Amino acid sequence: MNSQFPDDELVKIWAADAAPVRETHEEVMALVTKRQKTFEKKIRVRDWREIVAAAIVGVFFLWAAAHSENLLQRVGNGIIVVGSVWIIYYLRTHRFHHIPSDPTLDIRSYTRQLFNEYEKQIRLLKQVKYWYLLPLYLGLMVGWAGSFRRQAQAGLMGPVLSAAFITGLFGAIWWLNEVWAARRVSAERDRMRALLSESDETKER
Amino acid sequence: MVLFETDQVGPDTEQKETFLDLVDRYGRALRRLTQVYVQSAADQQDLFQEILLAIWTALPRFRRESSERTWLYRIGHNVALTHVIKIRQKASRELPQDEQVFAVPAKDNLETGLIDRQNRRRLIEAIRVLPSLDQQILMLHLEGLSYAEMEEVTGLSSSNVGVRLTRARRRLSEWMQKVEVKI
Numbered sequence: 001m002n003s004q005f006p007d008d009e010l011v012k013i014w015a016a017d018a019a020p021v022r023e024t025h026e027e028v029m030a031l032v033t034k035r036q037k038t039f040e041k042k043i044r045v046r047d048w049r050e051i052v053a054a055a056i057v058g059v060f061f062l063w064a065a066a067h068s069e070n071l072l073q074r075v076g077n078g079i080i081v082v083g084s085v086w087i088i089y090y091l092r093t094h095r096f097h098h099i100p101s102d103p104t105l106d107i108r109s110y111t112r113q114l115f116n117e118y119e120k121q122i123r124l125l126k127q128v129k130y131w132y133l134l135p136l137y138l139g140l141m142v143g144w145a146g147s148f149r150r151q152a153q154a155g156l157m158g159p160v161l162s163a164a165f166i167t168g169l170f171g172a173i174w175w176l177n178e179v180w181a182a183r184r185v186s187a188e189r190d191r192m193r194a195l196l197s198e199s200d201e202t203k204e205r
Numbered sequence: 206m207v208l209f210e211t212d213q214v215g216p217d218t219e220q221k222e223t224f225l226d227l228v229d230r231y232g233r234a235l236r237r238l239t240q241v242y243v244q245s246a247a248d249q250q251d252l253f254q255e256i257l258l259a260i261w262t263a264l265p266r267f268r269r270e271s272s273e274r275t276w277l278y279r280i281g282h283n284v285a286l287t288h289v290i291k292i293r294q295k296a297s298r299e300l301p302q303d304e305q306v307f308a309v310p311a312k313d314n315l316e317t318g319l320i321d322r323q324n325r326r327r328l329i330e331a332i333r334v335l336p337s338l339d340q341q342i343l344m345l346h347l348e349g350l351s352y353a354e355m356e357e358v359t360g361l362s363s364s365n366v367g368v369r370l371t372r373a374r375r376r377l378s379e380w381m382q383k384v385e386v387k388i
Contacts, residue, residue, distance in 0.1 A: 032257050198336060198337070
């Protein structure tokens with residue numbers, strides 16, 4: 001360090017005037033406990049939200065399959081039921097078995113762990129069309145085909161519009177996951193990559 | 206609200222005592238760390254609490270294979286890294302700096318206190334413009350960690366830490382000369 005800013009002066013400036021820990025021991029413990037409860041609740045809600053939604057869809061279409069007018073509709077509803085079970089299985093396997101990054105690791109290892117985590121998230125988002133959208137879309141379209149004759153009696157516009165609506169909705173969900181969300185996660189993954197290469201760069205010097 | 210029974214003896218009580226002892230000894234250092242990573246007092250408090258939670262959660266797994274100081278700084282920096290990502294994703298960063306960040310000096314030390322505050326603010330600004338890894342190494346250096354300890358926290362070798370630190374100190378010095386810090 002040059003003569004104007006000797007290290008000990010910098011250390012003094014750094015250590016001076018920092019706000020002390022204002023909370024009492026009881027307050028610190030109350031904060032930690034409250035935060036821990038909130039965190040655990042958030043994780044529980046996140047983990048169960050989509051599973052409950054998939055279960056409701058599954059039960060509804062199971063009922064619909066039992067009351068279907070024809071075989072094609074029954075097959076379509078059945079595909080959705082199987083699809084819902086598959087989605088629950090997939091979410092449980094990929095999310096519940098997820099091990100969060102360990103903050104007690106050194107910064108470099110932690111950054112690598114975050115990088116791998118983002119890579120995994122991107123892979124999952126890019127595959128949404130296969131594990132999430134395809135089974136449901138396929139089931140709905142087979143069911144649609146089953147009810148086509150009845151719907152078409154009142155004109156072709158009705159069935160065409162309903163098929164277009166389903167396709168549009170699934171297209172939007174696909175875009176939100178594979179393009180919009182994946183782009184956001186990719187930006188963070190790239191930041192982690194930059195941090196990692198920053199430390200690699202020093203190693204090479 | 207009763208969180209822990211005072212007469213309770215067992216792992217929870219021991220964990221609580223160790224935890225509070227760590228907060229007493231390293232709380233200020235962890236607060237300093239939050240001031241570099243996030244700007245507003247609310248974000249700093251939020252990050253500080255998140256670090257405390259991470260320490261509390263990790264404490265039962267602490268095997269004393271590393272010193273408690275390096276262990277704490279690892280948690281502090283790693284949690285801050287994730288916290289900054291969350292803030293960025295919420296796009297709620299860069300709020301105006303809050304006075305709470307810097308404690309108000311006592312009346313008789315007002316002038317010295319104001320210079321201290323100004324210098325400290327400038328130092329923090331100077332650290333913020335450094336690349337992320339340099340920021341971390343410089344903060345660890347200012348907290349008085351040795352090269353070996355910095356190596357433990359960052360995962361870089363001592364020589365790499367040395368290269369980074371020299372460069373960061375040079376940049377910091379240039380920047381502080383530019384803004385005319387009074388010492």
